[in-house]
Amino acid sequence: MADLRASGVGVLRGVALVGSAVAIVATVLSPSAGELLFHHTVLGWHITTPEAYALCWLAGGALGLVVAVAVLRAQDAATPRTICGVLVWTAGVWIGARWHYLIDTQGLSASLSGLGSSPLDSGARLPLAFLCGAVAAALWCLLTRTPWRETGDALAAHAATLEVVGRTGCLIAGCCTGRVCPAWLSAACLRYPSGSKPFLEQLAAGVVDVASPMSAPLLPLPLYFALAAAGTLLLMAHLLRTRARPGSMLTAFAIVWPIWKIGLELLRATPRPAGLMLGIPASVFLLAVAFALWPPRRAVPISYSRES
Numbered sequence: 001m002a003d004l005r006a007s008g009v010g011v012l013r014g015v016a017l018v019g020s021a022v023a024i025v026a027t028v029l030s031p032s033a034g035e036l037l038f039h040h041t042v043l044g045w046h047i048t049t050p051e052a053y054a055l056c057w058l059a060g061g062a063l064g065l066v067v068a069v070a071v072l073r074a075q076d077a078a079t080p081r082t083i084c085g086v087l088v089w090t091a092g093v094w095i096g097a098r099w100h101y102l103i104d105t106q107g108l109s110a111s112l113s114g115l116g117s118s119p120l121d122s123g124a125r126l127p128l129a130f131l132c133g134a135v136a137a138a139l140w141c142l143l144t145r146t147p148w149r150e151t152g153d154a155l156a157a158h159a160a161t162l163e164v165v166g167r168t169g170c171l172i173a174g175c176c177t178g179r180v181c182p183a184w185l186s187a188a189c190l191r192y193p194s195g196s197k198p199f200l201e202q203l204a205a206g207v208v209d210v211a212s213p214m215s216a217p218l219l220p221l222p223l224y225f226a227l228a229a230a231g232t233l234l235l236m237a238h239l240l241r242t243r244a245r246p247g248s249m250l251t252a253f254a255i256v257w258p259i260w261k262i263g264l265e266l267l268r269a270t271p272r273p274a275g276l277m278l279g280i281p282a283s284v285f286l287l288a289v290a291f292a293l294w295p296p297r298r299a300v301p302i303s304y305s306r307e308s
Helices: 002-029 049-074 080-106 127-144 148-173 183-188 197-205 221-241 248-265 279-293
Strands: none
Touching: 002 049, 002 148, 002 221, 049 080, 049 148, 049 221, 080 127, 080 148, 127 148, 127 279, 148 221, 148 248, 221 248, 248 279
16 A cells, blocks of 8 residues: 555656656747647658647546546555546546637537537637536546545546646647746747747737747746646645545645636736636635635534433
8 A cells, every 4th residue: 555655646746747847848849849840740640730739638638547546546546436437527528628618719509519529629728627527527426426535636636637748739839828028038938930829819919010030929828837737746746645634635736726727827818718717716716715624524422321
């Protein structure tokens, strides 16, 4: 059991550190990665920038499954029911990511018709993805009497891993970029070439002109998201190492994720509709804090009456 716990801690730390390093390297290579590396044949395959974006998020989801199982094993809770709970969560995340994007772009009335398509085809959003995944997993735990605290800890690790790895795809594709950098910070910011998505957005906003070879420097917002998620994984590793009670990792994620999610969204170059993007994290934060502060149930002593 101790070996499994140490292994789980090592997996969480490894994903956090390696994922951070990859995101930093992707930031250094961007925007040349999207324009150069993925427009050439790699290992016999012609990989485009959108395909590279999709591969990063799929890799994050696959690695998240491995991390989730490692957390379950560390808590001696890796059973067919808990592992199926993780798979149910994954399906809910897949549906919710697409649904959130469709609501933001087409409205609620027109969104249900597009749920059958992949969220990687045109766009995805994480807040409703996490909410749908959590609801699906909660229903699974309720119907199958699966231990929800241990399962929830695994799902929290999966969510953080998904974001650590997937944000590299955002860096390559030039999506989810931050605001224009102040002059004193421009050396640490990203500039995308003419014709790229960030450049076209700045062209439409009048920030640059057609003759400009590069976009104005932008905050590397996907890197900030990846580093924040990596820090959350390190926090989970600490809780797992110190043998915090089951459910502590889930509670920690539900408190920490909304804080950095809402804070970093304020730096986005093109703000997303706030209803779901900010409303869901805020609601999760309030519920998690209320749950953490709720006094534990006291055991009622059993009294025995004597017969006279």
